[in-house]
Amino acid sequence: NKPLTAPSVLELAHHVAGCNYENQTKWGSKIGFRYGSLVEDYYTGYRMKCEGWRSIFCYPETAAFLGDVPFNLLDVLSQNKRWAIGLLEVAFSRYSTITFGVKSMGLFMGLGYSYYAFWAILTIPITTYCLVPQLALLNELSIFPKVSDPWFLLYMFLFLGAYGQDLLEFMVDGGTIQRWWSDQRMWIMRGLSSYAFGLTEFVVKSIGIPTEGFNVTSKIINDEESKRYEQGVFEFGVPSPLFVTLTMAAIINLLSFISGLVHFIVDGGSNKEGLVMQLVLTGLIVMNCLPVYQAIALRSDKGKMHTKTTVTATLLASAVYVVASLFLK
Known part of the structure; x- marks a missing residue:
């Protein structure tokens, strides 16, 4: 019944605004979202499951x-980087999904949460997948079995089987081939940028070196960006380190594919059969990276690749090739 300007009301308002009311309470540990990770939704649900709460599947x-979700590619990658850091904070905390989670929920549920907790580590196989065979192809070095070798069938089965299974799961869930293809492109983009930077920032932060901290993801979009979004066109206009590694890998793959294709057609040497698998793999990644090439060379709108990003990525690609050639030749 007191007016809003009453001293006692104002004192209470300042007390709540300062968040000191949480001190010596269960907020953040038993009540509300749990503190201690950038992915508070994942962490809260995980801790509640560990405490015995049961969940149901509601779809x-x-x-x-x-x-709301971010529409801009840079915002999406930044959001995924933040998630990667937060998930690693859970994975390497006292409540690790491998130890505490398995003990509290059982093996399979603990491993299920672990898949997401160690999400950022996927950058290692994805980066290997996108760079090592391509650098070997540039140096005419075969790392896969020849087509005539029976082991080639195993590699091809694993390659086609993995993509086929992923496509089948999309179709069964009501998805389309276009959505599946977009998901493949985003999988590579996240692995080369968000996961890589997220893992690096987490390691740097863990050894006590200050990092840039929390970034709020923008959900705002202007009319031009909205139009390009509806057309399925990516935004690369803002110079960012997240685009540099992605563009570097795209450049290496394109040059590798062209070099390998020329070598495959012109050169009839014995090494020809051994390069087939690398050529197919590189060609697939080149197809995934078509939006990057368009942003570099074909687009003139504000969403095209920034010159600074292209130049930096080209220099890094050249450096990676030179270093790799020293070891592969």
């Missing part, structure tokens, strides 16, 4: 639990 035909 109604009418879309539910909707929210």
